[in-house]
Amino acid sequence: MPVPPRRLAITFALVLAAATAGSGIASAESGTGGWDATWTASPQRPGVNYTPNWSKEGFAQQTVRQVVRVSVGGVAARVRLSNVYGTTPLKVAGATVARAGDGAAVRRGSVRHLTVKGARSFTVPAGAELASDLVPLPVDALSSVTVTLYFAAPTGPSTYHAQAMAPSYRASGDHRADVGGAAFTETTVSWYYLSGVDVIGGTHRRGVVAFGDSLTDGYGSRPGADNRYPDELAERLAAAGRPRAVLNQGIGGNRVTVDSMQLGDKGTSRFGRDVLGQPGVGTVIVLEGINDIGMSRAPSPGGAPPTDVSARQLIAGHRELIRQARAKGVRVIGATLPPMKGSQYYDAVSEAKRDEVNAWIRTAGEYDAVVDLDRVLASSSDGDQLDPAYDSGDHLHLNDAGYRAVAYAVDPADLR
CATH class of the missing domain: 2.60.120 (Jelly Rolls)
Incomplete structure (x- = not known):
């Protein structure tokens, strides 16, 4: 709904001094008054x-x-x-x-x-x-x-x-x-x-960053339809009367532990800028690691050879993300890695890594909360495969229904 004129005039008077104090970028520790x-x-x-x-x-x-x-x-x-x-x-x-x-x-x-x-x-x-x-x-x-x-x-x-x-x-x-x-x-x-894009004079609930790879970026969703899971989560929260910013910081092909010229700096390196550097953030949802596993066996775009990443190395990368978030007072939620059977990433070795990482995310108690997408998105007949209703066609990425299911798997009570 449009902002009422009286509220607009009052809020401008209250925030103009703060907003024009400079064009520097606020940190995740800044208050929601700016x-x-x-x-x-x-x-x-x-x-x-x-x-x-x-x-x-x-x-x-x-x-x-x-x-x-x-x-x-x-x-x-x-x-x-x-x-x-x-x-x-x-x-x-x-x-x-x-x-x-x-x-x-x-x-x-x-x-x-x-x-x-x-x-x-x-x-x-x-x-x-x-x-x-x-x-x-x-x-x-x-x-x-x-x-x-x-x-x-x-x-x-x-x-x-x-x-x-x-x-x-x-x-x-x-x-x-x-x-x-x-x-x-x-x-x-x-x-x-x-x-x-930043706003002032709006919600006073701290924002949520969705951090990850193409499953966060929205690959497989309808182009131009805004059906990525962060979009769907923002819609869900608004419909429930508790709107808050949901920020998409996914990069297709990105990895937690490996830098790439084409697919972005590794997650542990870009986390400070892409998550903690965003104004007004209180929570981050981490959904990343499937490319660390898959590109251990398959080459990445541009012909770069595979870089082997063990489950132990990937878990260490997740621990580093948790450490960085906690140091800035940001709540951190871990998402298990969805099924990938039938995709180009799948083989027995990759599946064993995925199972080990998911078991750690579920049971270690190191994340503040867990979204178990492995179970939410799995086929009822084969737990290692995506539910066909959620599969975009490559057995790895989700369609619109799949991204909506991700958004509804997040418990709003877990958001700061």
Whole structure:
């Protein structure tokens, strides 16, 4: 529902000083009285991935329009851009945020120019993330917004997120303020430079980060339908009258213990940035490790040879994630690894590792709570195989019904 005008005016008066105190990124230890992340994507190095993308070529005299659905609302917003894998400063000639329309179109009257320290053109340093100034655009929970970036000068290879599971659009020239989408004639299913949307003056419940691989990223769900499990969890909590931010920090192919140029920094390395660095976070759900197991036997994309990871090494990686979360006062929930029989990852050795890791997650008592997806998603006739009702077709990734089942397996009482 739209924010009432009286509440909007009062809240602006209360939060404006805090919001304009600087564009630094708040930590997970910050209180909920300031900025709260409502949408996120984990940055990746430019390169080849599962689907074609524009990251290696970058942009020059082009406009990129990206559509994202937020999880909670607020009376104002800011946008975060990441140049963390850039080797040169990123010059943004101009940028806007707006309420999304159909396709690449936006709603008339909603376009707002993004600024940094009052300037419409700004630079994101190499290796850094930058937040915009406060934007006076009220944002509704579970609504879609567009972020449009115009690059006049060549950007070089782009920090991006490979598997958006949603279209982004590109146009030649400066179309940052276009209401219609006619100029945006090219599409891709990745996000570029966009790492977060934050709101202020919204919910006071701490957010939840969904941390993991393609099962969190949403591979196998319908593109553009927002049916990834974090989306479904946000919808479930809102419908129950207890809305909170649910932030998707999955990377397709990511591993807990192994770095990859294509598939992201290992989970133990990126956890501090992608989880603990998000404003307003109180809980993280860890669903990761199936690639550590599967890519011990099978090569990863790009032809990288298998890297053998033992169950003991994977458990040590999970323990490191728990240690990092606890050190920052963040509640940490572990999810067992779903069945994979029939997939390219499955053999007797891989299955034995999965069973050992799952037994540890269930029984060790080291996670604050456990979501037993191994049992929730298993076929009734074969516990080592996905329920056909949840299988996207490759016996590893889930379909829309499967991701919804994951969301409903999470006990809201376990969330901080």
